[in-house]
Amino acid sequence: MAEGDAPSGARPGVGPLAGVRVVELAGIGPGPFAAMMLADLGADVVRVDRAADVRPEAFGAPHPDLLNRGRRSIAVDLKSADGRDVARTLVGSADVLVEGFRPGVTERLGVGPAECLAANPRLVYGRMTGWGQDGPNAPYAGHDIDYLALTGALHGIGRAGAGPVPPLNLLGDFGGGGMLLALGIVSALYAVRGGARGQVVDAAVVDGVAVLSTQIHALRRMGMWQDPRGVNLLDGGAPFYDTYACADGRYVAVGALEERFYAELVRRTGFPLPPDEALDRDDPANWPALRRAWARLFRTRTRDEWTALVGDSDACLAPVLDWAEAPTHPHLAAREVFVSHAGATQPAPAPRFSGTPTALRRPPPHPGEHTDEVLAELGYPPERIRALRASAATA
Incomplete structure (x- = not known):
């Protein structure tokens, strides 16, 4: 991606819509x-x-x-x-x-x-x-x-x-x-x-x-989405698809929807802490207790400590960056x-x-x-x- 700091002067013929x-x-x-x-x-x-x-x-x-x-x-x-x-x-x-x-x-x-x-x-x-x-x-x-x-x-x-x-x-x-x-x-x-x-x-x-919103309508038709908010896989209802506060008050985002990614998250983070139990995550009845357990775990380290611990993996954990931090993230900077x-x-x-x-x-x-x-x-x-x-x- 070319950059430039000149305040004026266009380069013609740049991009697929050049000439439009x-x-x-x-x-x-x-x-x-x-x-x-x-x-x-x-x-x-x-x-x-x-x-x-x-x-x-x-x-x-x-x-x-x-x-x-x-x-x-x-x-x-x-x-x-x-x-x-x-x-x-x-x-x-x-x-x-x-x-x-x-x-x-x-x-x-x-x-x-x-x-x-x-x-x-x-x-x-x-x-x-x-x-x-x-x-x-x-x-x-x-x-x-x-x-x-x-x-x-x-x-x-x-x-x-x-x-x-x-x-x-x-x-x-x-x-x-x-x-x-x-x-x-x-x-x-x-x-x-x-x-x-x-x-x-x-x-x-x-x-x-x-x-x-087509996918949500499809999920409703398949019996995979409930109308009350905050109780579904993608709306914060699932404890493995949510945000958690860390020791420094900043947040991490967890998106470990698939079983193998959740297993990697568990392995990398050391979940659960005693006396919490590794409850069956596929049973929504366990979601409140699992969320409390994950919340307790994430409060034991800072956001950046969790990010470094999980590292490059399929654990589907990311730091929640603010507007000023986002441009400096290594992945976004590399691209x-x-x-x-x-x-x-x-x-x-x-x-x-x-x-x-x-x-x-x-x-x-x-x-x-x-x-x-x-x-x-x-x-x-x-x-x-x-x-x-x-x-x-x-x-």
Whole structure:
């Protein structure tokens, strides 16, 4: 994975999506994440920011929002006729548009699917919402936790006898939302490259989270999953798939689901301590006593002592690292899972490709940092660019 510290200057032709042109209407959360994924994979992404957000004094230094990495920014007032014309000109030369507004907003702005596909019949128009483009909840606001609640996923996250735990928004916004949109866009691009017409991709967080939960629904059908939370193999119910506090207050994660891995964990750790007994782990009736026994054992050493003791093995024990520790872990460092680019340590593009390797090419831009550059590429003469600025259609 190539690194770089230069704050500007893209390397063309990097990644499997090199040559794909994307227009992103600035938003928050899953939409920008999808655009980041496309940029990480080599697409040329131009972000359309609000003209009111431009702060020229910040140009030249990376914006701190890493979700916006890999693209250029043009500032446009989409409420003005000239601004909408600029947006449609951008779309006319693009392969993809990404937007994350509530249903109907881009239509009212004059840059909805009908207008954009009329200007560019081969366009993939990617839409990102929480509830989707239709359905009773479509017009209303929501956040990650709300979408998880309706899909059943939130019900399954938490300890036995306690309420659901609000998780990080990795599951909804990014896993079920942005990643679903990125996959949908790439799939639609494949169809277009095969001769299909352009189309709209309706990606909704509720749809994506429901798809992510397919295995749980399958386990329920097979009688291998109970509806109460915190009593199953993968939700903290099993003592061999849980986290434990160590002597220093830090934690280890145990994921020894299979018998042979559990046997290795037992052998490496010396479990159990007297007077605890090595109870049959396959009987859920023994799980509470086994959990107490494991908890007592893990409190006898620090997190790093347990990590060193278990060592390189199939015991399926890992230290629970914090955000600052994670980039320095030997395995993650060896794979360059985190890289330094433009002065910021951040997750590297993923996945990896043998023939079309990816790289971070640009740091996050400030709104409007590349307006003149992008307009010139679109064929706007200098006097027209000045006129657009004077009218506040761009900034």
